[in-house]
Amino acid sequence: MARTRAAEIAREVTGRELLGAALEVFVEKGYHATTISDIVRAAGVTQGTFYLYFKNKADIFSALLEEYRTLIISGLFDVDVASVKTRDDWLRLSDRIAGFLLDHIKTHGEFMRLFIAETTTIGSCFVDEANAFSSGIMREICRLIEHGICLNLLRDIDVEAVALSAFGALKEVVRQSCFDEGTASAEALIPRVIRSQAELLLK
Amino acid sequence: MARTRAAEIAREVTGRELLGAALEVFVEKGYHATTISDIVRAAGVTQGTFYLYFKNKADIFSALLEEYRTLIISGLFDVDVASVKTRDDWLRLSDRIAGFLLDHIKTHGEFMRLFIAETTTIGSCFVDEANAFSSGIMREICRLIEHGICLNLLRDIDVEAVALSAFGALKEVVRQSCFDEGTASAEALIPRVIRSQAELLLK
Amino acid sequence: MARTRAAEIAREVTGRELLGAALEVFVEKGYHATTISDIVRAAGVTQGTFYLYFKNKADIFSALLEEYRTLIISGLFDVDVASVKTRDDWLRLSDRIAGFLLDHIKTHGEFMRLFIAETTTIGSCFVDEANAFSSGIMREICRLIEHGICLNLLRDIDVEAVALSAFGALKEVVRQSCFDEGTASAEALIPRVIRSQAELLLK
Amino acid sequence: MARTRAAEIAREVTGRELLGAALEVFVEKGYHATTISDIVRAAGVTQGTFYLYFKNKADIFSALLEEYRTLIISGLFDVDVASVKTRDDWLRLSDRIAGFLLDHIKTHGEFMRLFIAETTTIGSCFVDEANAFSSGIMREICRLIEHGICLNLLRDIDVEAVALSAFGALKEVVRQSCFDEGTASAEALIPRVIRSQAELLLK
DNA sequence: TATGAATGAGACTTCATTCAT
DNA sequence: GATGAATGAAGTCTCATTCAT
The missing domain is CATH 1.10.10.60 (Homeodomain-like)
Incomplete structure (x- = not known):
């Protein structure tokens, strides 16, 4: 009707x-x-x-978070790990991730900032959302590193520790890009941070 | 009287x-x-x-933050960079920092948790405190890395990017230690994360 | 709808x-x-x-004052000065003003009382309202006296000083009418006070 | 001891x-x-x-008011009504009163202002003090006028009404002297107001 | 006498939430 | 579905007053 x-x-x-x-x-x-x-x-x-x-404020905020998770995760899934074969592929991949992040910050930076800020607060009702998000990314990073090891590209490392480090590095550089006044310089850092992490891991 | x-x-x-x-x-x-x-x-x-x-809630919170900054900064100043000469010194230093952090978390974990959680909120009145804190630590990390480069211990790296990564890594592992349910495993990670970062940097 | x-x-x-x-x-x-x-x-x-x-207490009080100003000023504008020609007109006019005031006190005494009492307090936020009110009435009185002088009805006087006196006299008699316990007698005084002021001014 | x-x-x-x-x-x-x-x-x-x-705030304020009443009443008692005999004495007396008031305002203007402001407020706990003060002054004015009538100096007037007017005039001119910004001009008015009232009363 | 920390009542104000229309 | 007036609980903050020292 x-x-x-x-x-x-x-x-x-x-x-x-x-x-x-x-x-x-x-x-x-x-x-x-x-x-x-x-x-x-x-x-x-x-x-x-x-x-x-x-229902209330938390409800509409949750809805926003959910929308956001969908958005970024579909973005990450686009990254094709399987095609990485050589040292150069590895570096190119890291650059591509950096590019994705940069784009994402430019188009959804406000959202990212909001998300980072409000889900790490003590007593936040959004811990579950935050965790789902974090572990999703950690999984991706681990997959990447393990793939590199399989190919004999990477040095002999403590995968879990290194993945955690990489995740922290990412988070911090994103945070700075989103929060700090001098955004420009922070944004400029993203490719460098990701690239240098990638290089350190290479044999 | x-x-x-x-x-x-x-x-x-x-x-x-x-x-x-x-x-x-x-x-x-x-x-x-x-x-x-x-x-x-x-x-x-x-x-x-x-x-x-x-004066109000923000005032007492500021007072707590200030106390905490004093506390941790005096702890960090104890680290003696000058005594690092060899590859082994470097690794030992990284272990010592990990040890300090672990102790710190055990004795002042509440402070740390509060600090990390509440200073990244949007609209927080505590951005200045947070920035003072971060840049203090970043400075220490840079000093460390530059010292290592001078001694010809470390690989050829983008110091700023690497320091930022290291800071992010630290922050994330500490955050997990403070917040996550399975704290034990997270705490166990601290030495591994710091150690693996140190090793990656070494030639 | x-x-x-x-x-x-x-x-x-x-x-x-x-x-x-x-x-x-x-x-x-x-x-x-x-x-x-x-x-x-x-x-x-x-x-x-x-x-x-x-917004708050001052806001509602202001609203009341404004209402009151509108009310009394429209009342005063009804007085027609131009029609006063002779000595008797002059006395009749003074009686009419006295009548207006008496009526006003009876119908809006509360407003008047509130206004007189609360706008002279030190630190009052209502000084502007009070001044607007006073100077409005003073203007009327001056106009009246000057008209009388033009017609050669009144004695040779210091207009400003006399107008101020008349205003003070009015205010005090009204105040007593509004506040004092024996209101009746005070109200009885209004016509006498206004009348005697009028007579004193006449040649 | x-x-x-x-x-x-x-x-x-x-x-x-x-x-x-x-x-x-x-x-x-x-x-x-x-x-x-x-x-x-x-x-x-x-x-x-x-x-x-x-005992409390009202108590100390009362104490101040009492001090003030003593002060001004002793000042007023100095005025010697008996010595007024002629038309000129009458005018001189009015000038002397104006002088006293002016001096008083200069030396105790703040106090006067406070007194006027706070005792006319609705719900004031100081009504009794205010009334004692007013009726004291009214008595003086009546005494003066009646004396003038006895001497056949003054016109045929409604004593009570005229005294009330005079009191109101005094009060208003004092109020303006104390409160208004352009104090100078207001102070200049005091002698004129008192003088013109005195002249109006004379035959 | 003097101190000043502590009290606790009570005022102001905001805001999520409801409900009759 | 939409409205928006009304609610009332809950929080912030002030201040006169007390009382042990």
């Missing part, structure tokens, strides 16, 4: 507007400082409407 | 109690979720008393 | 109720002694509701 | 200091905005000490 259809669309639209507005406000003021009132004002709807779509 | 003396002591004691209680509650519930009311309850004093000692 | 209409009415009603309740409580206890809590209790709404309508 | 004597003096001194400090703070911030804490800080003593001398 056209009626139901229209209603569905309306529902979809308002929901989208709320999510968009929420993202905007969260990014600007942080999770704790934003109020439902801020969100609905930004979305151009009223208080009551909010509760037709979300 | 005896009375003045007594008052002085009382003042000192209550101030300590408030700081201690605040640390405890902050660590348990996080900065945003803890209320002044929580703190005074834990300290065994009344609301009014709190305001004799601190 | 019916709902919007209902909401509009509700909004209007509650706002009126708050203003009315505030006037009542302010008059009874004075500005400083009344709390928001008093006002909302008198208005039959809850604390939160108050803040949907006014 | 010297001991007791010294103690008495000490008591006197601290009490004076508190009164002086209180006056200063009251004048600066007004009655309601000043706290006990402000007063003791200004006096250089501690909270506890205050309560050895005064």
Whole structure:
């Protein structure tokens, strides 16, 4: 029925507007400082409407996080480990990852920043989301390193320790890119950080 | 005067109690979720008393951060870079740093946890504290690496990028040690992470 | 839309109720002694509701003052100076002013009382309101006296000084009418005070 | 005993200091905005000490008012009505009163201002003090006018009404002198206002 | 007398959430 | 589905006052 259809669309639209507005406000003021009132004002709807779509602030934030996880993980899955054969492939791969990250920061940096900031807080209700995210990336990194070892490209290393280091390095450089004022220099560092980690691992 | 003396002591004691209680509650519930009311309850004093000692929640949190910075920086200054001469010295130094960190986590893990968690929040009033802290540590790491290069111990590397990586690695492994459920295994990782980073850098 | 209409009415009603309740409580206890809590209790709404309508206590007080200014100024503009030609007109005019004031006290005495009492407090945020009010009335009085001089009805006088005196006289007699226990006698004085001032000025 | 004597003096001194400090703070911030804490800080003593001398804020304010009443009433009693015989005496007397007021405003203007402001507030605990003061002055004015009528100097007037007017005029001119920014011009008005009132009354 | 730490009542204000329309 | 007025709990903060020393 056209009626139901229209209603569905309306529902979809308002929901989208709320999510968009929420993202905007969260990014600007942080999770704790934003109020439902801020969100609905930004979305151009009223208080009551909010509760037709979300249970509360945590609920809409979770929804945003979920969207984000989907987004970045599909991005990471595009990286094709199998095609790496030689030393040069290895370096090229690291450059490609750096490129992906840079692009991602440029297009979704605000979101990334929000995510990093709000999920590491003590008492955060989003620990599960954060963990899912971290372990997803760690898995990728491990897979990469193990593949390199199989090919006899890499030095004799403590895989787990090295993967953890690499993850920390990534996280920190991203953090700096997202948070620090002098973003430019921090962004410039990303390829260098990833490249130098890659080189250190090579035989 | 005896009375003045007594008052002085009382003042000192209550101030300590408030700081201690605040640390405890902050660590348990996080900065945003803890209320002044929580703190005074834990300290065994009344609301009014709190305001004799601190302006507000941010003020007592700042006081805690400051205490912590003093604590850890004095610990780091004990590391004697000059005595490092050979490859073995280098590895021993890295072990010593790992040891220091482990001890530190055991004795002041709460502080560390609180610090790491709460200073990366968007809209945090503590960005300056966080940056002061980070750059202090980065400086130490750079000094170490440059010293190693001077001695011709280390490979040809991008110092800034590598120092940033090392810092990120440290931070992540510490974070996992402080936060994750299976703390034991995470703690076990600290020496391995630091050691493997050190080895990668060696020629 | 019916709902919007209902909401509009509700909004209007509650706002009126708050203003009315505030006037009542302010008059009874004075500005400083009344709390928001008093006002909302008198208005039959809850604390939160108050803040949907006014920023704080000073805000609702300002709103009251503004209402009052509008009220009395429109009353004063009704006085028609131009029609005064003879000695008798002059005396009749003074009687008419006295009548207006008496009526005003009877119908809006609370407003007047509140206004007179609370706008002379040191540190009052309402000095501007008070001055606007005073100079408005002073202007009227000067206009009156100058008109009388033009017509050669009045003695040779220091207009500014006399207008100031007349204003002070008015204010004091009104004050006594509003505040003193034996209001009756004080009210009786108003016509006598105004009349005797008028006679003193006549040649 | 010297001991007791010294103690008495000490008591006197601290009490004076508190009164002086209180006056200063009251004048600066007004009655309601000043706290006990402000007063003791200004006096250089501690909270506890205050309560050895005064019951509460109203108590110390009352003490100040009482001091002030004594001061001004003794000033007014110096005016010698009996010596007025002629028309010129009458004008000279009015000039003398104006002079006294001007001097008084110059030396105790702050106090006057405080007094005027805080005793006319609704719910003021100082109504009695204010009334005692007003009726004292009214009595003087009536005495003056009646004396003038006895001497056949003055026109045929409604004594009560005229006295009230005169009192109001005085009060307003004083108020303007004390409160308004352009004090200079207001002060200049005092002699003119009093003089013109005196002249209007003369036959 | 003087101190000043401690109290605790109470004021102000915000905000998530509900509900009648 | 949308509205937005109303709620009321909960938090922040101030200050007059007490009391052990």
